Amino acid sequence: MVVNMKIGEYQLFPILTSHFRLDGGAMFGIIPKTLWNKAMPADDRNRIQMVTRSLLLVNDKRRILIDTGNGDKWNDKFKKIYEIDNTMVDLQSSLSQIGFTPDDITDVINSHLHFDHAGGNTKIEDGKVIPTFTNAKYWISRKNWETANSPTEKDQGSFMADDWNILKENGLINFIEGEKSIFPNVSYIFSDGHTPGMVLPVIKDEHNTLVYCADLVPTSTHIPLPWVMAYDVQPTITIKEKKELYSTAVADDWILFFEHDPDVVAATINYDGKHFIKNKIITFE
Ligand SMILES: [Zn+2]
Structure with missing residues (x-):
């Protein structure tokens, strides 16, 4: 389904900022x-192809x-480990495709402070x-700021x-902080399973609701409940x-927006009596 995505007063644009690979x-x-x-084939170093969107x-x-x-901001060694590739697409090129530059951005919301979500904050x-x-x-x-500034041994590398x-x-x-809405038509879901205080922005009007799933559901392959990441600090909370x-x-x-899926930008979901599954794939115009 191709959607000219307008929710409330906003036009919505997916912005691809890099390709990279994780284990x-x-x-x-x-x-x-x-x-x-089968769904996301690994390369010879057991890494799968991902994007930051x-x-x-x-x-x-x-x-x-x-x-x-x-x-x-990465050195060559780090770039190689994660195969971070900004040659085909980056923040600047994706913004300029729709007529914007970084100077035009009035507000940046970080879902959380892991490097693949906040790395582009600075240069x-x-x-x-x-x-x-x-x-x-x-x-x-x-809450995520406090975690990021005193991480545990498990998540300090992120x-x-x-x-x-x-x-x-x-x-x-x-x-x-708390259940606030800071812009019209934009509210949040707070989530603690992946990292404490992760924020999932929800863009909503009377017709459509879109949730930016961040690392709660990073790709459409992660839709089934037990398919959760080993990176999560509290995986059972993620499932809940x-x-x-x-x-x-x-x-x-509701439309779920996938930050790390190389192919599926967004989709609605269904329950088939046993499992949650992808329903309609949403393609943005
Ligand atoms: Zn994360």
């Missing part, structure tokens, strides 16, 4: 490779960007880390302080949160 076993937790490899909301006043991808210029979006307010979950320190120093951060989301998503035909 397939880590991406699917307890699910055997014989099963996940932001979502841009545009109305006559604001350009709101949800997540900023891997960015480009390096003349050897210095500076904000990528010079005219933007950055909206960050207070957080890079260069993605946010300079924003704090320049007073560019607004914290998201997926269940809660799905009960409304099935009943009200």
Whole structure:
């Protein structure tokens, strides 16, 4: 289904910011490779192809960007491990395709502060880390901020302080706390299974609801309840949160937006009596 995606006062644009690869076993937790490899085939180093996909909301006043991808602050060794590839597409090129530059962004929402979601918050210029979006307010979950700044041994490799320190120093951060809606037609679901205080923006009007699933459901292959990542700090909470989301998503035909799926941008879901499954695939015009 091709949709000219307008919800409320916003035109919605998927913004591809990079291709990269993560370990397939880590991406699917307890699910055997014989099963996940059919849907997302691993390369010779057991990594699966993924993307970072932001979502841009545009109305006559604001350009709101949800997540900023891997960015480009990485050294060659790190780039090689994750095969981070900005040669085909990056934030700048994807924005310019629809007539925008980073300076046009008024607001950045980070679902959470893992490097593949917040890496593009900042960039390096003349050897210095500076904000990528010079005219933007950055909206960050207070709870995830606290986690990111005192991570556990399990998740410390996913957080890079260069993605946010300079924003704090320049007073560019607004914290998201509690069940608030900060823009018209945009509210949040809070989720703790993947990382404490992850924020899933919900864009809603009387006809359509779209949920930016971030790392609660990173790809459409992760729709089945037990298909959760080994990266999650509390996988059983992730499953509970997926269940809660799905009960409304099935009943009200919500659109789930997938940040890391290389092929499926968004889809509605169904319950076949046994499993949750993809229903309609949504293609943006
Ligand atoms: Zn994450």
